[in-house]
Amino acid sequence: MSTTQYLTRDEVGILLTAAAHAPSMHNTQPWKFEIQGPVIDVLRDPERALPVADPGGRMSRIGLGAAAFNLRVAAALLGHETTLALEPDPARPAVALRIFLAGRRVPVPGLSSLYGEITRRHTYRGPLLAVPMPPVLRHELTVAAQAEEAELDWLDGTRRTQLGRIIHDADEREVHDEDRLHERMQWIGGRRDDDGVPAAALGPLPQTPASVRDLAAGFEVPDRGRASFETKAAVAVLSTPAEDSHGWLLAGMALQHLLLTATAHDLTASFLNQALEYTDLRDQVRTLIGRRSWPQLILRCGYPADSAGHTPRRHWNDTLGTRVTPEGSEPWNK
Numbered sequence: 001m002s003t004t005q006y007l008t009r010d011e012v013g014i015l016l017t018a019a020a021h022a023p024s025m026h027n028t029q030p031w032k033f034e035i036q037g038p039v040i041d042v043l044r045d046p047e048r049a050l051p052v053a054d055p056g057g058r059m060s061r062i063g064l065g066a067a068a069f070n071l072r073v074a075a076a077l078l079g080h081e082t083t084l085a086l087e088p089d090p091a092r093p094a095v096a097l098r099i100f101l102a103g104r105r106v107p108v109p110g111l112s113s114l115y116g117e118i119t120r121r122h123t124y125r126g127p128l129l130a131v132p133m134p135p136v137l138r139h140e141l142t143v144a145a146q147a148e149e150a151e152l153d154w155l156d157g158t159r160r161t162q163l164g165r166i167i168h169d170a171d172e173r174e175v176h177d178e179d180r181l182h183e184r185m186q187w188i189g190g191r192r193d194d195d196g197v198p199a200a201a202l203g204p205l206p207q208t209p210a211s212v213r214d215l216a217a218g219f220e221v222p223d224r225g226r227a228s229f230e231t232k233a234a235v236a237v238l239s240t241p242a243e244d245s246h247g248w249l250l251a252g253m254a255l256q257h258l259l260l261t262a263t264a265h266d267l268t269a270s271f272l273n274q275a276l277e278y279t280d281l282r283d284q285v286r287t288l289i290g291r292r293s294w295p296q297l298i299l300r301c302g303y304p305a306d307s308a309g310h311t312p313r314r315h316w317n318d319t320l321g322t323r324v325t326p327e328g329s330e331p332w333n334k
């Protein structure tokens with residue numbers, strides 16, 4: 001078998017469909033993929049960046065890391081062990097991650113068991129049931145994050161209250177920031193066929209202030225319901241020792257590892273990230289977690305009281321920088 005025929009078209013479809021189901025900020029899906037033989041490159045797509053809310057590309061790299069984790073899970077199902085290189089090619093900085101598929105065997109234990117959770121996982125922005133998360137599950141999610149070299153810090157009541165104040169400040173700023181508002185409106189609300197967050201996935205508005213982010217804050221979305229939210233949610237900060245592009249990619253892998261693990265236990269999560277989108281507020285969150293590491297994501301977790309609205313995805317073929325033919329693959333620009 002030549003290297004170009006290493007994967008069949010169906011296998012490429014399985015791998016890239018899994019990758020496409022990863023979470024990304026505003027569902028921009030900021031990735032493209034190139035496949036040559038047993039090597040899969042995950043690239044940043046500059047046309048899908050968020051220059052106002054994410055000028056340094058931190059969030060988009062977290063999305064790329066999450067997509068890479070899904071690729072590893074799908075590869076494990078197909079029987080491939082994977083190894084990974086972060087930013088492997090200085091001559092091509094757009095290549096964020098390179099995944100090497102090793103020899104074909106039976107499904108790789110561990111990772112492959114998460115495959116069924118990839119399409120079950122959705123960001124859930126509705127109210128949570130008043131059923132606490134068992135400590136053993138918190139621990140399991142913490143271990144999942146640690147497996148990708150990240151930390152997960154579950155906040156106690158006092159620190160949750162402090163975080164609430166920081167988030168309140170972020171909410172205040174966000175609705176008065178015209179540039180951010182304009183950028184969000186391009187991706188959020190309405191009907192969406194391939195990307196962005198449709199109105200149906202926004203969840204109801206809380207009747208009283210709640211620990212949930214309204215992605216449509218500052219603009220009207222017609223026919224949005226209201227609901228009563230839980231008073232106490234489990235909130236955790238995902239952080240990395242390094243604050244650089246490697247740290248962000250690892251944060252994305254850790255995020256997806258813990259989200260798929262949560263899904264396997266019928267837990268859901270949503271994001272309270274507005275506090276991390278302003279440098280000074282992010283610094284306050286950093287203080288809250290002891291300043292040893294860099295906060296990358298804030299998650300609210302629990303058992304959903306309702307079902308999550310789904311977000312769309314582009315077809316995997318539209319994310320592929322390598323054209324796949326039944327005989328094998330060829331460079332996409334040939």
Ligand SMILES: Cc1cc2nc3c(=O)[nH]c(=O)nc-3n(C[C@H](O)[C@H](O)[C@H](O)COP(=O)(O)O)c2cc1C
Pocket residue numbers: 021022023024025026027059060062063066121122123124125196197213215270271272273274310311
């Ligand atoms: C880095 C990152 C930041 C995100 N920030 C938020 C956020 O602050 N608020 C929110 O509601 N969702 C946030 N999300 C979730 C995305 O909106 C969600 O992943 C995307 O719309 C796709 O939907 P899905 O997760 O249901 O597949 C974030 C996701 C990522 C990866």
